[in-house]
Amino acid sequence: MTKVQGIAFTEFGSADVLHPTDIDVPEPGPGQVRIEVRAAGVNPLDHKIRAGSMNAVFPVQLPHVPGVEASGVVESVGEGVTGLAVGDEVFGPTVSGAYAPLALAEAAKLAVKPGSLGFPEAAALPIATETAYRALEALGVQPGQTLIVHGAAGGVGSMAVQFAVTRGLRVVGTASEANHEHLRALGAIPVSYGAGLVDRVREAAPEGVDAALDTTGLSESLAASVELTGGKDRVLTIADPVTAGEYGVAFSSGGGKDGYRGEPAFAEALALQAEGVLEVAVHQAYPLAEAADAQRASEAGHLRGKIVLLP
Structure with a gap:
């Protein structure tokens, strides 16, 4: 099993509980790919989970690696995956924590990143x-x-x-x-x-x-x-x-019951991006090691666009 250094917390609390941690990244299962994360989105959900306020509806096991979206390059492909290959540049939701150099994702929920869209901007799109x-x-x-x-x-x-x-x-x-x-x-x-x-x-x-x-x-x-x-x-x-x-x-x-609408949402966003009329605002890009500061900024609000982390 691959080990990489990501960001995790072993107890619920303030952003101070986030620390660099060696984590296991499993092999992609059926229908999954493993991506080399180039940028990870920071969302309000991340700090709510870290604070423990989401335990009733979004329980997590500790230690927990935050992050639910990323952009990157397909590094390994699981059984039954079609339409994606090693080396493809993609973005979308992740099934393992995205505050890490490697993360797993369901291939069917990923979109191919156009060359005209940067990795930080792509990571700001999925959620x-x-x-x-x-x-x-x-x-x-x-x-x-x-x-x-x-x-x-x-x-x-x-x-x-x-x-x-x-x-x-x-x-x-x-x-x-x-x-x-x-x-x-x-x-x-x-x-x-x-x-x-x-x-x-x-x-x-x-x-x-x-x-x-x-x-x-x-x-x-x-x-x-x-x-x-x-x-x-x-x-x-x-x-x-x-x-x-x-x-x-x-x-x-x-x-x-709300249904996941990623495929049509990504299609509409990429169509606007291709027309040159989509603005993807990145409020600030932080190094992965500064994930605690990134979450503090997210909690403070009044952002213009999304905060992202760069492994």
Whole structure:
């Protein structure tokens, strides 16, 4: 069994529990490939698992290597894999921790990385694009409608904005002031968080708001969304099932009954990328050894795009 040095934690806690650790990387099983990780995405799920707050719904065995998405080069191919070969450049979700030089992935869930897309940008795509695609599909938004996206400058938010704009929707995005110009460049109307949010949105979108996508889990975002859309049935959050339950709005976490939508999501993103109209924002790239700092930055929020790690 191959041993590599990755990042792991042996107890739940703050980012301080993350340490370089020698880990075993098993051979790829049927339908799997092993990839040499060139970049790994850092997601809110990572620090929630590390803190122990996801144990009820996402239990992990310790020591645990974080990371659920990566880009890299196929290094080994398991039985029954077709369409991918050693040396192919790919991106997608991983089945072993991506905070490592090598990781396993289901071949069927990977996409081939075009040469025009860098590895850091490719690593920022899988979770963000799949989540944004699935959320917009669940909301049933149509061209000509108005969508509000809370946390619009982050990884999922910025992808949702771009998918929605290119599908012909009007998009209002909430974000900190520092990210307003970024949202305008993506085609959204930016508004600030805080007191008076509902009034600012109504001024920005006098035609009204048809649906709301929340990536923040903030009570003020969900309360404003219910008020702006006139009900709970056109509001969806991906951030916090507890807060979603308090406001009676939909929560989507992917997989299970929600269904995994990676294939059409990646196809749409890559089509936009081929047209030269997709912006994949990487907030910052950290060396793998600085994974603790990367997770601290992720927890602090107010990101423009995704944080990635470079082994």
